Structures are given as structure tokens and as C-alpha cells.
Amino acid sequence: LDFPSVSARSTDEYLENAKQFVKNWQDDELITPCIAPHALYTCGSDTLKKAKTLAEILNVPLHIHLSETQWEVAEVMARHHKRPVEYLADLGFLDESVLAAHCIWLHDSEIELLAKHAVGVSHCMESNMKLASGFAPVVSMLNAGVKVSFGTDGAASNNDLSIMSEMSTTAKVHKALSNNPTALDARTAILMATRWGAEALGLGASIGSIEQGKCADLVVMNLDKPHLTPIYNIYSHLVYAALPSDVETVMVNGKIVINDRELLTADQGEILEKARRWREKIQPHDA
Secondary structure (H helix, E strand, C coil): CCCCCCCCCCHHHHHHHHHHHHHHHCCCCCCCCCECCCCCCCCCHHHHHHHHHHHHHHCCCEEEEECCCHHHHHHHHHHHCCCHHHHHHHHCCCCCCEEEEECCCCCHHHHHHHHHCCCEEEECHHHHHHCCCCCCCHHHHHHHCCEEEECCCCCCCCCCCCHHHHHHHHHHHHHHHHCCCCCCCHHHHHHHHCHHHHHHCCCCCCCCCCCCCCCCCEEEECCCCHHHCCCCCHHHHHHHCCCHHHEEEEEECCEEEEECCEECCCCHHHHHHHHHHHHHHHCCCCC
16 A cells, blocks of 8 residues: 555555565465555556566565556546556566456456456456446456456355355356356356466466366355256256355365364354454444
């Protein structure tokens, strides 16, 4: 950011904190840190260039919010006389290490730039709907070769933070927007949630699909349920019918973390109680 907060007093302090965070976690087998300048309306050109350079030095991804609202686009154009994606391209910011969240208010020329520079896009359908931000041109981006994946944004604008919900909503909404029932089919939605998401994060060599040599990240679902019977097409079933509550087992890097719907790696009751205590801090019942 270009202004102080509780996290840092200056841009250089933010960057130093980010550098230390990356060094602390860069060798962790489950955590991939990144450099994340927030957005074009909170970071000037010098900050963006410094963030880009730091990400290159540390060899980590870049993450940025991009063209989320019409106000943001108008603000960038007023400041720089360019549309947001054009501005970043001219700064030399865009390449395959960048994951851009939202990307709602894009012109066709900007979609072409995202494809040209192999930028990944994190599509946050339900957050965008709840905030009335707009609808990202996902079908156009996919047709142009942009690697689009799913994001949830944060709990403030997406209550359940469920990728499965994102898949179902996205696949249906973009059919309606395109006036085409075959647009963004179920198999494409699954790819966005798995392999393309991994590739957009620069992790395609290790996760995102079931292949020899990749991490064993697996989800096992119980399909023997009334709302999942009968099965005609597994992709369609997973996107349009399956629910998070159908997941029974989760394996992360070969380690089972949920078995028979029971969390094995932490005390769920303790986590819920901690969440309730934070709720009291944020909004006491007697307030």
C-alpha cells in the first residue's frame, strides 16, 4: 500500500515485511507465499515496480486485485489515462507469475493483453454478485486463452468460502449471461477448480491433477445419496448436484486430514470456540 496501516508505516516497510514473510515460508511444503500489491488505486507505479522486482528476486508469484469495480477503472483512467490492464502492461508488470483477482470490467483489448502475457485470473463469482461489482467476462477470457480459475474472496463478501459453490454458481450464471446453455460446461468448471487453478498459481507441476509424481491431494465423496443418484455424467454431477457436505475424506500431500467427515489435524471444537470469542470482540452481544 501507499499509505500507513497497523501493518506498516511506509511502502518500504510493507515490502520488507513481505520479504521476511516469503523467506519464513518459502520452503514450506504446503504454503506458497507471494507478493501482493493490493490494487492500482492503492499502489502507485513505484510501489508496483518494487513489488514486481521483489517477486522476481524471490521467485514467487504476484497477486493483485484488478478491475473489480467501475469506480476503480474510472479512477485509474483519471490518474493514468489508460485502462488498468493497459497500464500494468506498459509498466512491465504482467507475465505468467501474476494472478489477478476479479477482472470484471475489461475491454476486449485488455483480455487480449492478459492472454498475451499469460496472466492467470481468479474469478470470484459469488463475492462479485454479493457486492454488486458486476460480472467478469469469463467466457470471453476462456475463448481468448486466459487461464481462469476460482477464488472466493474473503468472508466479508462471501459467507461460505466454498469452491464447490463457486463452481455451480459460475457455470450457471455464465450460461445465462451468454444466452447459451453450452457455455462454460461442467468439465471446464472442474478444470478451473483444479488443474487450471494450480497452473495459474505456478504450481501445475506439483498439484492440480492426479498424476504420477504430483502431490497426493485428493477429495473423496460419498455418491450413494438420493440427490446424487443416478449418475449420468460425473463432471455434471460434481458441478450441479454435489455439496460440500458430501465430502467424506480429504488428503493433503498424502496425509489424510479429514476422515469420515472428522477433522484429524486440529480440535474443531476449539476452533469454533475461538471464532465465537472473536465474534464477541468484533460485535459484543450487548453492543
